[in-house]
Amino acid sequence: MDSKKVTYIWEAVVNNIARKVAEESMEDELDKWMVGESEHGHIPLVRKPQHVIDEERGDMIRQLRKEQAQMEMYDDPYLNWSGHR
Numbered sequence: 001m002d003s004k005k006v007t008y009i010w011e012a013v014v015n016n017i018a019r020k021v022a023e024e025s026m027e028d029e030l031d032k033w034m035v036g037e038s039e040h041g042h043i044p045l046v047r048k049p050q051h052v053i054d055e056e057r058g059d060m061i062r063q064l065r066k067e068q069a070q071m072e073m074y075d076d077p078y079l080n081w082s083g084h085r
Contacts, residue, residue, distance in 0.1 A: 032053065036046035073079045 032048055033045045033050070034048045036044040
């Protein structure tokens with residue numbers, strides 16, 4: 001094989017990998033990390049334990065349920081005695 005062909009194929013493979021990585025969403029991945037203990041002036045990122053992720057998700061669900069209950073009460077003509085605003 002000619003070295004130019006190998007270089008061209010190698011560049012195509014690297015470009016394909018780079019494109020796939022660039023298109024991946026990082027939001028979900030960043031939520032799995034937290035700031036760890038400071039070591040010699042450096043603040044490392046460490047992976048969150050699964051129980052911390054589960055607890056955060058549970059807190060978010062409880063907050064959404066509370067907000068939904070308040071909206072339902074506000075929109076109900078019998079529970080909201082002041083009427084619709």
